[in-house]
Amino acid sequence: MDFIWVPVLVILLLLGLIMLAWPRLLVFFTRDYYQKHYEPIYLQKEKVADPLSTEAHLQNVPWITSEFQLCQSTSLQMVGSQLGLKFPRANYDFLMASTYGMSNARGYGFMPLGTDPEMGLLVAAPFLGLKRCYYVSNDEKIFTGALRSFLSKGFALRIALDEGTLYDVSEFIAHSEVLVGYNASGFYYYETVGLLPSESVPGERASGEEGIFVSEQRLLDSIRRMSTEMKYPWKYALTLFEPGPLSEDLRPVWDMIGKATGEEIKYGPRMGSKVLEEIGIQVQRQGVNYDVTKIEDGIDLAAKIRKENADFLKANFGYEADIKQAAIYFEEASEHYVAVAEDIADGIRSEVEAKRVASHLFDAAIAERKAGEIFLKRAKVEE
Numbered sequence: 001m002d003f004i005w006v007p008v009l010v011i012l013l014l015l016g017l018i019m020l021a022w023p024r025l026l027v028f029f030t031r032d033y034y035q036k037h038y039e040p041i042y043l044q045k046e047k048v049a050d051p052l053s054t055e056a057h058l059q060n061v062p063w064i065t066s067e068f069q070l071c072q073s074t075s076l077q078m079v080g081s082q083l084g085l086k087f088p089r090a091n092y093d094f095l096m097a098s099t100y101g102m103s104n105a106r107g108y109g110f111m112p113l114g115t116d117p118e119m120g121l122l123v124a125a126p127f128l129g130l131k132r133c134y135y136v137s138n139d140e141k142i143f144t145g146a147l148r149s150f151l152s153k154g155f156a157l158r159i160a161l162d163e164g165t166l167y168d169v170s171e172f173i174a175h176s177e178v179l180v181g182y183n184a185s186g187f188y189y190y191e192t193v194g195l196l197p198s199e200s201v202p203g204e205r206a207s208g209e210e211g212i213f214v215s216e217q218r219l220l221d222s223i224r225r226m227s228t229e230m231k232y233p234w235k236y237a238l239t240l241f242e243p244g245p246l247s248e249d250l251r252p253v254w255d256m257i258g259k260a261t262g263e264e265i266k267y268g269p270r271m272g273s274k275v276l277e278e279i280g281i282q283v284q285r286q287g288v289n290y291d292v293t294k295i296e297d298g299i300d301l302a303a304k305i306r307k308e309n310a311d312f313l314k315a316n317f318g319y320e321a322d323i324k325q326a327a328i329y330f331e332e333a334s335e336h337y338v339a340v341a342e343d344i345a346d347g348i349r350s351e352v353e354a355k356r357v358a359s360h361l362f363d364a365a366i367a368e369r370k371a372g373e374i375f376l377k378r379a380k381v382e383e
Helices: 002-037 071-082 089-096 117-128 140-152 216-230 251-261 273-289 296-317 321-343 351-381
Strands: 040-042 063-065 103-105 109-111 130-137 157-162 174-182 186-190 203-205 212-215 236-243
Touching: 063 071, 063 186, 071 089, 071 117, 071 157, 071 174, 089 117, 089 251, 089 296, 103 273, 109 296, 117 130, 117 157, 117 236, 117 251, 130 140, 140 157, 140 174, 140 216, 140 236, 157 216, 174 216, 186 216, 212 216, 216 236, 251 351, 273 351, 296 321, 321 351
Parallel strands: 040 130
Antiparallel strands: 063 203, 103 109, 130 236, 157 174, 157 236, 174 186, 186 212
């Protein structure tokens, strides 16, 4: 008996050690991913030039505020507009794959957002004739010096931060803003989303608007909270765009959209169609007890965005049969989201309604996956 129990005890001990070490291993692999894929450039004090003036404000950046939670592509839209690229947000959504796919990640909740925004910006930049530069630092003085230096040279800066800290609410909300100016005590930014906790109004204002002032310390706290929650290997980061070679081979974009929309991600949080399937299963199991507040905003947005995605694809690639078919799948998915939104408007009131909601989610997942398969195939064959 003793001989039999020895390997069992060893296995249990190993399992216990793995369970204890797993959180640290997960952080290690996450940070390794950031280091390898984000292409960070570490700011060095001796290489950060002093600002050209004690205060500055960019006069050539339009203030664009979205009516939807689409801060990432809206921030790139503002930067692109500064550089003369007057494209609608849908163009940036496409190049970043930002509104293609589904996610249910902390800081966003359930949303039709299926791509890591940092990777989206990296992939999109060459198709705009730009190069994305992602600067990082652990030193707040070096970092704020770099912010003022780049702004004084005319660069609009996209900043990833915690919107909760920025607006003094407790909830962590991953967000993106555009810095357009500074003085000795803080910075001016353009809010990208006209929804609470921001009080900004959706729309586009003329270039040169003052924007919203934030103290240097609150900005730093907001950026640092974002880094902490996302497990970045650095405390502070900024993104700027400079001229670069123009790319016309859309395969990286199709690949990113395909993976975000339909392909199961084997590691990390569920993405794409799997998110819909898992929610459908939860609705089936919980029935009238399912908390629809977890998905109602995301479902409403998905219904609108999938139709917008379909319209964009038809307008720009409608002459290509495969992409036109993908657009039709998106329209089908949009119709399912509309049906779900109608059913959950007053909560789920019966088991029959729960089954109907789940069925629509499963059917939407099928449509999303079929579209994703088309995009992945296009990524491999397009010349």
